[in-house]
Structures are given as structure tokens and as C-alpha cells.
Amino acid sequence: MDVWKDTQLRKLSCEKDLQRAYRLALDFFNFQGFEYCAFVAHSTLPDQPASKINLNNYPYGWERLYERNGYASTDPIIAHCNQSSVPVLWSEQVFSEAPQLWRELNRQGLKHGWTQAVHDEYGAHYSLFSLARTHCRIDADEHYGNLGYAIFASQRLHALAGKKLSGAMAPPQVCHLSPREIEVLRWSAEGKTASEVGRILCLSERTVNFHVCSCMRKLNVTNKISAVAKAAHIHMI
Incomplete structure (x- = not known):
């Protein structure tokens, strides 16, 4: 099994297409016991229109429900990841100030999970990588056992998303000041x-x-x- 994981990670490291890289990450973490895998990247360049990449296999209708209720403004995971790259485990305590969102996550089967952020060194974009499942609490041993894999996958997806987001923007004009x-x-x-x-x-x-x-x-x-x-x-x- 370790050979399979090593092979998948090597494939991920060589993959140039973001969609295929995401599928490799999804398959890898499905094997590790996580039903859901999500990757979201946002551009943060000034004077550029907002741009976003969203790849996930969340339950049907979850994204629409999330947007319709404006959960992004109260989501403690987003608030944490905007400021830190330290992974955060989902829990009732973490969502104490957003109880409705926590109830909806549980109802959708997104009860046990964690998220980590990757912040671009130059501030061009940042991304969120999440793993979740319906059953079985994630204990410290499992979290840290998978953390290295998750960091590797999130950084690879982040790099590919950065190229795609940069390509979607108008090429920057060279500015020459005297x-x-x-x-x-x-x-x-x-x-x-x-x-x-x-x-x-x-x-x-x-x-x-x-x-x-x-x-x-x-x-x-x-x-x-x-x-x-x-x-x-x-x-x-």
C-alpha cells in the first residue's frame, strides 16, 4: 500500500493539469478514509477583478446553500485561514459563534474534517484545502499522520491554481517611471x-x-x- 501512495504522490508532483491533479488528491485521500476533498483558490492581486477556482466533491446543493445563506461572512474556518496557514480541525467549539453553519455541516454529512491554507509568498493568491467525512472523529494521531500528505497536496494544487489564475488575468503592463x-x-x-x-x-x-x-x-x-x-x-x- 505504501508503494501505491508513493506512486500517487509522484504522479501528483508531475501533473501539470489542475483538474487531473485534484482527482489524484481526491483518490489519495479517499483511500486514506476521507469522503470529501475540497480545494478553493482566490486571487488577491490589486486592481484586478476577483477570480476564484473551486474544486470539490461536496454533497449536491451544499455550495448553493452556503452562498444563499451568506455563510462565508461568519465561517470561522475562513476567518482563521485568512490569517494563518496552521491547519484547523472542525469542531463544535470552533463553530461556537456560527451554530447554524455547524448544524448545516452536520446535516450534510460534513461533520468531521480539517482545513489548511496556503498563502502565496508574493500575495498574489491564497487557497484553502479541506478534507472531511461523515463518520468517525479525526483524532490527533490520524491528523498528524495525514498532515504531511495534505500539505504536499495543497501546495501542489496551490501552485497549479496560481498559474491558472495568473493566466486568466490580463497580462500586466510594464510600467516605466523616470x-x-x-x-x-x-x-x-x-x-x-x-x-x-x-x-x-x-x-x-x-x-x-x-x-x-x-x-x-x-x-x-x-x-x-x-x-x-x-x-x-x-x-x-
Whole structure:
């Protein structure tokens, strides 16, 4: 059986297609005793439309029920995973402030499970990987026994999803700011007014404002604050 697991993990590590990789992960964890496997990836790039990938074999109708009742806003698992990559086991205590959601999970047969997050190093996207089943509580030994496999699978799916999400977005435009424009934005980031920047750089206030407008146009933003924020985000200042 260990040979089979090793073979499946090798296949997963080499798979380039996200859908097929998810099926490999699902088959692997079905064998490990989990009925359900879910993977959700979200893009988090600024100035880009929200994008999401959702792969799961949850009971029919669960996603619609979840969205219709707005459970995402009160889901403690999402709240935890937004801030941490530490796995979290589902329990009544964890869902103490969302009892209706906990009851629905139990009713749907999603009572025993855990979720872990993968956060992209560059903040481009993050994902959630969940395993669940109808019966049998997940004890510490089983959790830690499967944790390494789950981390490996979640990171592989996360990497493939990142490529897909990036490909679905418009290709980023290369932005070139002149050395003077970068200087103006750097001093603006320090909270200096156009007049103050002008005195520091020996420029007229009108020239400073001209450079700010040029930066706004090149960075595709509508005000100076957004220009400073975007330039900082793409490491230009």
C-alpha cells in the first residue's frame, strides 16, 4: 500500500493539469478514509477583478446553500485561514459563534474534517484545502499522520491554481517611471505636499504636479495616493 501512495504522490508532483491533479488528491485521500476533498483558490492581486477556482466533491446543493445563506461572512474556518496557514480541525467549539453553519455541516454529512491554507509568498493568491467525512472523529494521531500528505497536496494544487489564475488575468503592463517621477513619488510617500517636494528637488510646484499626473497615467490610477500605493506594491519605490 505504501508503494501505491508513493506512486500517487509522484504522479501528483508531475501533473501539470489542475483538474487531473485534484482527482489524484481526491483518490489519495479517499483511500486514506476521507469522503470529501475540497480545494478553493482566490486571487488577491490589486486592481484586478476577483477570480476564484473551486474544486470539490461536496454533497449536491451544499455550495448553493452556503452562498444563499451568506455563510462565508461568519465561517470561522475562513476567518482563521485568512490569517494563518496552521491547519484547523472542525469542531463544535470552533463553530461556537456560527451554530447554524455547524448544524448545516452536520446535516450534510460534513461533520468531521480539517482545513489548511496556503498563502502565496508574493500575495498574489491564497487557497484553502479541506478534507472531511461523515463518520468517525479525526483524532490527533490520524491528523498528524495525514498532515504531511495534505500539505504536499495543497501546495501542489496551490501552485497549479496560481498559474491558472495568473493566466486568466490580463497580462500586466510594464510600467516605466523616470528617475524624477520616482523621486517625486518617494517624497510624496513621506507625506510631502507638491510645494514641499518642489522645494526639496528644486522644481516648481507645477512641474511636481506634472510628474504626479504622469505617474498616475502610467500606473493607471486616479489619484496621487493610489499612485504611491501601487508604486510601492510593485517595488518601484
